[in-house]
Amino acid sequence: MPKHMLHISLFFLLLTASTGVWMRLYTVSNSVHIIPYDHLLHGHSHAAILGWTFLAMLIIFFKLSWDELDNMQQEAKLLILSTGILTFIMFIAFLVEGYALYSIILSTVHILIEYWAIIFILRFLKKKPSIPFASRLFMKGAFLTLFISSLGPWSLGVIASQQLQKSDLFDMAIYFYLHFQYNGWLTLMLIGMFIYALSKKGIQIQKNIVIYSFWTYTISLFPGYFLSILWYDFGKIGIILGMIGAFGQLISVMLLCYTFFKNKITIQFHFSNRNHSLLKIVFILFFCKSILELFLLYSPLANLIYETRNLVIGYLHLVLLGFITLFIFALYQMETLIDDTKLFVNVGILIFLIGFGINEIILFLSGLSQLILDKPILFQNHLLTIASGLLTFGILFIWCSLFTRQKKIVSTTNKNP
Template sequence: MNLRKHIAFALFYFLLVALMGVLLRLFFVTPLPLNYKYILHAHSHTALLGWIYLGLTTLIFKIFLSEAQKPKLYQRIFVFTNLCIVGMLITFPIQGYALYSIIFSTLFLFASYWFAWFAIKYIPQHFKKRFSWKLIKTALWYLVISSVGPWAIGGVMATLGPGSIWYKSSIYFYLHFQYNGWFIIALLGVLFYVLEGKGIQFNTEKLKSFFLLLNVGVLFTVFLSFLWFVPPTAIYILGLAAAVAQLLAFYELYFLLKTHFSVLKTAVGKNAFFFLKIAGILMVSKLIMQLFSAFPYVADLAYQLKDFVIGYLHLVFLGIVITTMLAFLKYFKLITLPNSFLRLFLFAFASTELLIFYKAFALWLGLPFFSEYYLLIAILSCTFPVAVGVLFLKNLKNLYLTP
């Protein structure tokens, strides 16, 4: 089974996500005969469930489960998952959240349960005591926990309606456990696997402390997702305490890894390590923003000015999750990272993030706002599909045309 073909599917979804991102920017430049919300749903679902999910599950299979001698079962899970993704990709742009898109997104939840069951049941015995597997297993449980959000949406829609505070809260619950739990902790598991493979041993007590703080942070920073409707003061306090716990967890992680950066750089290569450094720097920014969001003024500001939230989510997904995943996909020889892609992707990310946050700060502080903003960000966003197109075609060429 050639897992590079599986990643080719994921990269194709990545390209579609980038193209839909440009389309979303064009809505603010010129009238389009399409529904903005429908395209937004397709964009977000394909990004999280098509590109990132497939990239992570393929990594986990290659690292931990390729020895399990269950390739046919994994292939069935992969095919079923892609049928769900394609179904969502077709139905969301046409009807938004409606019967058929809900059917495919519900089926995807079952596909994710199937993969989580498969991974936990068939993990080879010699991996079970590794800290890297402990993190991966935890991430898989967060993947399952996150699905409470989509299940809750159906009940909320049927009883309270989309205007209820519980509708948005269910979406934010899902997103929180997707990126803070499933995505980031799975990538940490891959990171520790790489270092374990280089013979590095860590202090057991420090690992326990890091793991405890990390999970306290993930479990209770979910309260930060509920501050938009001004809940009781206790919720703010719990969110703040959890944000501090998560900050301390990554502080401990830094000192766990500090003396091994040279080993990591040699292992993953110059380009991939550069991506990991960017992800590390942006993680610090993410943790600081998360900490400040626990205060009522900032929480209300983020709710009033959606560009802060959009900039934050793009920072997490594009700047932290995707850069780290690409670095590890390269390390395990599942993709090639051409220099042209690196330059174009980083330019697209940095320039659009600056503009998104500039708009947010301009609206907040009354700074000058130029009329060509939407046209400029649409033009700069075109760099994303160009970058991803280069990456996709390069890997497709290596897969099918290189002897």
């Protein structure tokens, strides 16, 4: 698979991180206030979700199936290139004009590219019955939820045309999009590809448990949306639906974690120790995220949490930067897209993990301090800026590893036959 695809995805991750640092600097220095903050925020979240994570999903899938894509390879390259170019122009549009005409047109075109990607992969899956059933199931669930998530941005256009940008409905449409993106599309696709990657090494997971987990997860995903909008008073029905969603997802996540830990010796045998440790962190974060969601069921607490910006941002990044991005790194390692025998990769991931840890601790502590004591914690803006800087350095190291030659640092790291 052409290496430039990987460069494009890491470029967007670096862009995401740099805009993150830039936003953090807004709180410590006036000299960086060059464009309105909300333009930067839109640029950041769109580069992250439509650039980094979307491209990473395609790249991992293409890497897993490159040799079998045959005459579809050209189209795959075109898909990556069009997404890269479009998302970069969209990013610039967001920086220049914020959420306005051109950025809206470009993000609408991105949705059409998403439909193209869905059709492309489904066409391929139809031709290749050899891909494990459980993996196909998760991927098909991912496409369904990617499609459903796209209804969010379409409805934003309708809501905005009614001059309702400041209404609860507008916020609900944004949360609808985010929920089906990260709990649906990204999570299901990553698990589907993880099972695919394991099967390519001959690792057979407990099929029945995984299929049961898929149905529990996917069905509870729909009532689970209510967890994101419990700040709006839906009465008892909202709480009951949220409860079904939270417990359904928790059960299925526990089943997936059980399957992972049950197969850990085989996974450890086929992949490196570092790769396995990273996967362990990913599954622990997956479990923690599902536990945290239970707190939202208590609606007075849910209201306070939604009003505390740092708690919302802390949770979002626990999922998107922790669980999702680390899962992508782990799959990049499993598919040798990044080489974990290289010093740059290991140092990069270590710095990234430290940055991520500091970021989460400060965001949650400052959120709690704001909630309970009604005041921020000492140096929180400086510490958050340092954490963002570390995350950026970590990503730079990982990217730089693509330009360095292979160098083994521990003899046990590659046990592949």
